Amino acid sequence: MRKWTLSLFAVSVALLFAASSPRAAETIKIGVAGPLTGDQAAFGEMLKNGSLLAAEEWNAKGGVVLRGKKVKVELLWGDDRHDPREGVSIAHKFVNSGVVGVVGHFNSSVSIPASTVYSEAGVVQITPASTNPKLTEQGFMTVFRACGRDDQQGEVAAEFIKNKLKAKNVAILHDKTTYGQGLADETRRFLGRxxxxxxxxxxxxxxxxxxxxxxxxxxxxxxEVVFFGGIHPEAILLVKQMRERLGMNAAFISGDGVYVDEFFKIAGKAAEGSYITFTPDQAKIQAAQGVIAKHRERFGKEVGAYTIYSYVAASLILQSIQETNSTAGARLSAHLRSKAWNTALGKIQFNAKGDVLESPYVVWQVKGGRFVQLN
Amino acid sequence: MRSFASAPLLGLWFAFLALPFAGWRGALWTGLACAALVAAARTLGRVLRAEPVARRLAMAQEAIGESWEFMLRGTRDWRVAALVLLGLVAFPWVLDRYKTDVLVVAGIYVMLSLGLNVVVGFAGLLDLGYVAFYAVGAYSYALLSTWYGLSFWPGLLGGAALAAVFGILLGIPVLRLRGDYLAIVTLGFGEIIRIVLNNWDDVTRGPNGILGIGRPHLGDFRFSQPMHFFYLVLALCLITMFIVGRLNRSRIGRAWAAMREDESAAECMGVNLVHAKLLAFAFGASWAGLGGVVFAAKQTFVSPESFAFFESVIILCMVVLGGMGSVPGVVLGALILVALPEALRELTLFRPMILGGAMVLMMVMRPRGFLRERGLRLAEGALPPGVPREEGR
Amino acid sequence: MLTQQLVNGIVVGSVYALIALGYTLVYGILQLINFAHGEIYMMGAYVGIAVLGVLAAMGLTQQSLALSILLVFLVPMVYCAAYGVTLERVAYRPLRQAPRLSPLISAIGMSIFLQNYVQVAQGARDKAFPNLLSLGSFEVMGAHVSGLQVFILAAALAMMAGLQLFIHRTRLGRAMRATAQDRTMAALVGVDVNRVIAVTFAIGSVLAAVAGVMVGMYYGLVNHYIGFVAGIKAFTAAVLGGIGNVTGALVGGFLLALLESFWAGYVSAVYKDVFAFLVLVVVLIFRPEGILGGSTEVDRA
Structure with missing residues (x-):
């Protein structure tokens, strides 16, 4: 019997050794992390498809030129299920597999704790969607944000409420999440000003x-105005219940988390006339047309709100690898800050914190069952 | 399953059930897959029940059982124990950073499920809000560390003590409740703690959580790598296993067992129910508090999302799957429920589905968990076969 | 505002009560918390959407509104009954002799499985539930009341009355009451206990299906995780009223919804669940078996 046990023990130890043998690195690994499953999987899919387009584009050219050789790009998927703890775990996994850069995460509440891990390991992180200001206020060199910040968005919303809607009585609701409450509080602050x-x-x-x-x-x-900080499932219900259950006709304003087709498709008539702060129409950005067409061809549907941001985030990492001829996080992050980039979203320049210099939030409105950009 | 007619009929039934969700094509595939699975399982069952195979299988089962017993006995032998310990200590050197990190998480869950095992397995009090104490531990260290710069070791004690206080606070109003009434109140308590953490913005910073929690120090040495935490958690787990194991055989352990089997009888035998219940809650809670402090120190970040109801459910599953009341069983349950989702990580979309299915399957195949409590087997032998054990109705 | 909050609460309450009945029926007979019951309710709503899709494709929604509405309720009821019975057969019956907590774990496993199955099969995005009934709305004492709300309350009350009749006036209902009181004795006097348990699951699931379809119509939106929250709320309601007690489930459902509605409207929307649970604790301290629990054995089913 004693032999039995010993051999069992030996086998299990051997298995553990075998499982952890390192693989040879011949590719440039980029991590893509977001809620790929669960109730926010729709957003995760945008991150995934956008980065996939960028990676495939580079691979079609043979890869990224690094030290005179063409190296293929490999994407690693990380499903954080919008859980901060999963996010940290994914971050360790990415660092461990030797990723050079990370596109993600989606939720601010996940991006912030994960950024600590990336920063300690010197891995560049570009988030295409986390808008909470705190992320880039931590002073990490490796953190970048391709999208805008909630304070910029709140300012646009507040000015719109004051100057365009000429409202005095404003109700503010939020969904008690890092994103929703952050946006609502920034809007309240600027309204106060x-x-x-x-x-x-x-x-x-x-x-x-x-x-x-x-x-x-x-x-x-x-x-006269109801402002909501949050994402679309709650926004749909709020606007429907305002109009249909309570007969309220106050204007409804929300942020980029509601810029999803479901909003007007499901809420229907109730959503008509609602306002949303979002970035300018991607269909009007000349540089984005190529990506939009490719996305349609590759996935058979239109781009989502964050698809192009993810595409840009992935492209920026790959481009700076080729330009610096290096995969070192410190060099990449210095290079990313060093100049203005021509991207599918137009010119982008990062400031010292890693935020984009100007974030042009504009107001959209639901008109005739679709989002229309207001001037 | 056999009374449910034959495999094709079963396939047809599940195809019918899947129709509104999967469409015609999906329903067809579901039906075919179900029929094939049932047929395969039945053939396998027949083969396994056939004479030579069945005999060998029974032998193998016995051998595994014996070797497990032997290993357990062996760990009391200092040479074997030393060897096992050496193997455990070698883990982080063999495994990479990520796997070590997973092991650290697993270790925290081992502590949590051992703590819950005291409440549910030993004392028979169904607690569906155990994660509340985990949250209390994590937040108390997070706040003390960021406000007063309290270091880890006193924080560990403070977190455990505070969690124990909360355990008693929960325990007092529920002393009279039994079974499922207790379950819903503890569930509510867990939710209350989470909601308060999420909304008390001035103190807990609400949904943003608390950043920059201090890492543990030992002299000049700073715990920062997963490997460092592995040793910390390993030490804590071994201490927990030792204490919980001892507790089960102590006077209070026997009082809990008596209370679990029959409260009225236990009271007649002189068990102080109030004392025993509160002690169980306080003890279980303090272990969750310890786990919470370690978790906060490891993540350097806590937010209310980490303490959702589902977390309590998973910890309970670890206890029951492994075998309620049995210390090695609970450890095994915790390791399985951490390892399984990791192993399925590549199947992102199907992972939770398979996890759920596996939980049902494991329960149906081993209704009493993987390893049963030792004392329980004696007690059951005393009952005529087929008599269900009724607990706190 | 008072009447408006009353209206808000009553509509939500009838949904809670319908789901709570499913918990209470199963608990009364098996002493089992059917954790997957919330998922049955969610699946009912999805089946409703599928039926509506088929009807719309056939053009039936245009031709005969009454028939379409009947089908939108009837098909999910049939399907959910099938889900409930299968659930019991697969996940609970093999565990009937097992320790109390084992079926609870397999119920949790089933709940995770079903929720994620629906996500895989139907996608994670919200689904629109097309509105068939546009019944208009009217003002009562300063409150905005829609025809749909009246319909929901009426349908829920009709279902509950039907259930009471079934339990007290039919042979099967009597068998259910007998099984609830003493399973072994019931089997000895010739009650087919397995059949009674299957019927209980079917009835609970039918009620959940009705709740699911009504919620879909009322909110116009369905997703795969609605079952979880609704399940916890309904379970709380069942315990509040006294689990195992049919009237208790009604009382608990309406009481819980009204408490939530008033607390959210007058005090704090984010602490409403805290308040609801605190009330539950206080009630259980003074009546450890719920408001109506343990009072009449006759009403147990």
Whole structure:
């Protein structure tokens, strides 16, 4: 019997050794991380498809030129399920597999803790979608953001409410997430600067279905505008319940998390006339046309809100590898900050924090069952 | 399954069930797959039950059981124990950084499930909000560390103590509740803690969580790599296993077992129920608190999302899958439920589905968990076969 | 505002109560928390969408509204009954003699499985539930009430009345009550216990299906994780009223929804669940078996 046990023990140890034998690195590895499964999988898919387009483009050319050789690009997928802990775990996994750069994560609440791991390991991280200001305020050299920040977005929303809608009574709701509450608070701050104090401010519970109680309470204050910081499932329900259950006709404004076709498709008539702060129409950016067409051809559908951002994030990492002829995080991050880049989103320049210098948020409106950019 | 008619009929049934979700084509495939699976399982069952195979299988099963017993006995032999310990210590040198990190997570879950095992397995109190104490431990260290710069070791004690206090706070109002009423109240308690953490913005910074939590120091040495945490967690796990194992055989352990089997009888035998229940809650909670502090120090970041209800459910699953009440069983359960999702990571989309299916399958095949508690087997022998054990109705 | 909050609460309450009935029926007979019950409700809503899709493709929604509405409820009811029975057969029946917690774990496993199966098969995005009934709306004492809300309340009450009749006036209902009181005795006097358990699961699932379709119509949106939250809420409601007690499930469902509605409207929307659970704890301290629990053995089913 003693032999039995010993051999069992030996076999299991041997298996462990065998499982951890290192592989030869012949590719440039880029990690792509976001909520690939779960309720936010739709966003994860945008990150995935965008980076895939960029990688395939480079590979079609034979790869990235590194030290005189053409090296293929390999993408590694990381499903963080919008869970901060999974995000950190994925970050360790990426660092461990020797990624050079990371496109991700999607949610600010995940990007922030993961950025610590990337920064310690000297891996460049470009997020295509995390808009919470804190991410780049940590002082990490390796962190970049291809999209805008919530404070920029909140400022646009506040000015729109004050100058275009000429509203005085504003109700603010948010979904108590890092993103939603952050956006709502920035909007409230800028509204305050413009001399508007919200008449109603409250969180709601993400995942709930019935928001009529809190909307009924808001209705008592006769708001002309309801601002919502959050993402589309709750926005759809809010706007539907405002219009259909309570007969409220206050204007509805929200942020980029609601820029999803489902918003007007599911909410239908109720969503009509709602405003959303988002980046300018990608269909109008000349440089983006190629990507949009390729995406249609490759995946058989239109690009999502963050697809091109992910494409740009992946392309920037690959391009700077080729230009610096290096995969060292410190050199790449210095190079990324050093100049203005011509990307599918137009000219992009990063500041010292890693944010894009100008983030042109504009206001969109749902008109006739689609999003239309307002001037 | 046999009474459910033959494999093709079963396939047809599942095709019908899948129709509204998978469409015609999907339903067809589902049906075919189900029929094939059932047929395969039946053939396999027949082969395994056939004489020579069955005999050899029974022998193998016995051998595995014996060698397991032998290994358990062996660990009490200092030479074998030293060898096992050496093997464990060698892990981070053999494994890469990521796998070590996974092992650290697994270790934290081992501590958590051993703690919950005291409440559920030993004392028979169904707790569906165990993650609350984990959160209390994590947040108390996070706050003390970021506000007052408290270092890790006193934080470890502080987190455990505070969690124990919360355990008693929860315990007092639920003293009279039994079984599933207790389950729903503990569930509610877990949710209350999470919601408060998510909304008390001034203290917990709400959904943003707390960043920059201090890492542990030992003299001048700073724990930062997964490997360092591996040793920390390993040491804590071994201590936990030792204490929990001892506890089970102690006076209070026997009191818990008596209470679990029959509260009224236990009271008649002189067990102080209030004392025993509160002690179980406090002890289980303090271990969750320890786990929380280690978790906070490892992540350097905590946010309420990490303490959702589902977390309690998973820890409970570890306890029950492994075999309630048995210390090695619970450790095994925790390792399986951490390793399984890792092994399935490549199957991103199907991973949770397979995990759920596997949980059902494991439970149906081994309804009492992988390893049963030792004492329990004696107790069952005393009952006539087929008599269900009724617990706190 | 008071009446409006009352209306808000009552509609949500009828949904909670319908789902809570499923928990309470199964608990009454098996003393098992059917954790996957919320998923059955979610699947009911999805089957409803599938039926609507087929009907719209056939052009039936234009021709006969009454028939379409009947089918939109009937088909999910049939399907969910099938899901419920299969669930019991696969995940619970093999564990009938096992320790109490084992079926709970397999129920949790089933819940994870079903939720993710629907996600894989139907996609993670929200699905629109097309609105068939546009019944208009009217004002009552300053509250905005829609025809759909009245319909939901009426349908829920009709289902509950039907259930009461079934339990108290039919042979099968009597067999259910007998099984709930003492499974062994019921088997000894000739009740087919397995059949009674299957029927119980079927009935609970039918009620969940109705709730699912109504929620789909009411909110116009369905996704694969609605079952989880609704399940926890309904389970809370069942315990609040006294689990195992049919009337208790109704009381618990409406009470929980009203408490939530008023707390969210007057005090704090984010702490409403905290309040609901605190009320539950206080109720259980004074009545450890719920508001109506343990009062009448006759009503147990």
């Amino acid at each position: 413009l001399g508007i104090k919200p008449v109603f401010y409250s969180g709601i519970v993400q995942g709930d279905k019935d928001f009529t109680p809190v909307l009924t309470a808001a209705k008592q204050k006769n708001p």
